[in-house]
Amino acid sequence: MFSHIDKNNQPTMVDVSDKEATQRRAHASARVYLPADVQAAIQGNDIQTAKGPVFQTAIIAGTMGAKRTHDLIPFCHPLGLESCKISIDLDDDGVAVVNCCVRVIHKTGVEMEALTGASIAALTIYDMCKALSHDIVIGDIQLESKIGGKSDYQK
Numbered sequence: 001m002f003s004h005i006d007k008n009n010q011p012t013m014v015d016v017s018d019k020e021a022t023q024r025r026a027h028a029s030a031r032v033y034l035p036a037d038v039q040a041a042i043q044g045n046d047i048q049t050a051k052g053p054v055f056q057t058a059i060i061a062g063t064m065g066a067k068r069t070h071d072l073i074p075f076c077h078p079l080g081l082e083s084c085k086i087s088i089d090l091d092d093d094g095v096a097v098v099n100c101c102v103r104v105i106h107k108t109g110v111e112m113e114a115l116t117g118a119s120i121a122a123l124t125i126y127d128m129c130k131a132l133s134h135d136i137v138i139g140d141i142q143l144e145s146k147i148g149g150k151s152d153y154q155k
Contacts, residue, residue: 024146031139058121096122
């Protein structure tokens with residue numbers, strides 16, 4: 001049974017009023033495949049464009065996105081995130097690997113916040129680099145782990 005469908009087969013927000021608030025953590029990742037034109041603009045651990053430092057801006061955007069997940073995903077509960085850490089690292093193939101780790105003490109999990117943060121950071125990389133190439137590919141957006149709630153998960 002899907003948790004967002006009620007007994008009348010109608011969409012609904014999950015009722016968490018009887019749940020106990022516990023520490024919830026989630027880690028999600030995304031990969032941004034950068035073509036040669038974009039890789040040529042890499043300076044150190046970031047990409048400098050006319051719009052500014054790409055990874056630094058993406059970290060800010062991803063954090064903002066994670067905090068606003070409930071505005072984007074219809075049945076997500078509004079959560080006051082207590083921590084949102086986003087990192088972006090280049091692997092040996094020039095792929096930007098985005099990691100988003102979030103934490104909250106609440107009655108519901110934060111998987112969607114972590115996934116949203118990673119996704120928005122990846123989309124920001126695309127937006128800031130599209131003048132260099134439209135061949136950028138965003139992929140492999142996935143939950144790496146979650147802790148708290150009914151069960152833990154580790155990829």
